[in-house]
Amino acid sequence: MADKIKFIIKDLDLYYDTFQALKKVNIEIKENKVTAFIGPSGCGKSTLLRCLNRMNDLIDNVKIEGAVTLDEIDIYGDIDVINLRTKVGMVFQKPNPFPMTVYDNIAYGPRCQGIKDKKKLDEIVERSIVQSALWDEVKDRLNKSALGLSGGQQQRLCIARAIAMEPEVILMDEPTSALDPIATAKIEELMETLKKKYTIVIVTHSMQQAARISDDTAFFLSGEVIESGKTIGIFTNPRDKRTEDYITGRFG
């Protein structure tokens, strides 16, 4: 069975002012799979990730050429960015819950979409927290500040906050790099269940993590995609010498 393609990225160039951060990037991201972006830091993984929900729009002087399509629609064409971001959620490197209660954090997105009905919000909040495997830990403190949670709990809260929007895709930028191994394991476990429902794109610089959780992998080096394909293939039988050097830990 051919997997359905979610994103197609075609000949994508991205410039920060005059600095070219992405060079002729071509990859496809499959639906309901986990795709990992790996590569040494500064090679453009985050930059590409942020192209997928147009977060780069927030930065001045960014120039983008090429095309990114989501379900065959050009997301740099005439589309509603707000709508795009509700479909493509994002989880950041450092857990960044808002300085509000756990409940308000999760309800923030839906409220911004105009949902006011208390019952509906309650339902969304509960469902999102349950789905992100956080319910038992926070059910008694929904009305306490989210900043009182541990780092790992905060990150799962951020995942719950993204899930509350019922997105199709979740982008994660090194979501476990600020966490301890136990919290990391919990999040990896969570991704395992989430991928049944969502398409996940994760940036990681831990090769083990990419190997453990991803179906597809793309390897980046100074703004170029050197190699992409099935994770097993990349890790067991890399075609490019540089990929091999990187995954065997010779640099990066």
Added chain:
Amino acid sequence: MRKLKDNLLKSLIYLSAFITVGILVWILGYVFSNGIGLINWNFISNEYNEKTSYVEVKITNTPLSINQESLNEKAFYNQKVDKPLSDAIYSEKLGIAVMEVEHSLRGKKENQFIVAYIENGSEAGEALDKSGKKIGINLGDVITKIDGEALEGKDLKDLNAIVSGSNESLVKITKPGYGVLTNIVTTLYMIILSLSIAAPIGILAAIYLVEYAKPGKLVNVIRFATESLSGIPSIIFGLFGMAFFVVFLKFNLSLLSGALTISIILLPVIIRSTEEALKSVPDAYREASYGLGATKLQTISKIIIPSAIPGILVAVILSIGRIVGESAALLLTAGTVAKIPESLFASGSTLTVQAYYVAKEEANIQMACAIGIVVIVLIIVLNILAKLISKIFNKANY
């Protein structure tokens, strides 16, 4: 040799610190020792000018709840300027006790009848004047006439007999002046008015600068302007306010002219500190919000402003300090009339202007210092409040 140099430097440092602290203590000491003699509740609660009016008091026939001895003990008078000449005499009809005192004000002595006690259940505190405005008889008010009969020279023993009205009694009272209530109220008006002009404009301007404006020439110009504005002495703003608001727009010397001028002085302060507060909101919050499909307006109103509130509040409180302390600009735009302004277009003097006025025009250093004490206390309270707020919010956030 090295040691000598070290010691020399050390003593210089100590000396400088000592001089600074010494001068500060000396100034405060001077102000306090001169002014403290005037500070009491009357000074705060009296208006500057005494005010005489006829008031109608409902007759209640309230019996005295304490005996004469404790009434004399409790009797109110201002120990610094009043010398009691009689017992306090109680009138059941009015529900108040009156006492004759010798009142001395700056060398002048005068016998007065003052309200020394008000019984629970008396209607005296609710007394209205002829136009129906509530005046109220308070402790310390001077009574000159009751139902048309002057008290002067009367034996107080039959105070009850003087009250001839049956339902109501017409009492002529004089509220003592020589206090700063007028100026406190004017200062409050000035604070409220200036802030309601400057705070919204300043905060919105800061939001524009931080969240909307693309960095470039325009922003640099605005920034340069706000920075330069904050360095200009306030008398210059006063001159401008006088020429523009007072003369050109014909607002005259008034609360409004003063408040508009002060607003211009405050704007740079408010813009700068609000900008700092907005900038200190972590970008991670902005990203998280946009990542959840929030619009710019939603992000600003739901995330950024709430996170910046403590900084903005501190800016507002420091602005209040600035208003309380301003005198030069107000002297030229709001005038020196020591009356509670009845409209935006009425003149009124704030505490500091009044201090200037009584020192300069009446050579009354004692009162100026007393006002100084009130101002100093106010400023200290405001600063503590600002510190407290930022502390509380910092704790709440992290």
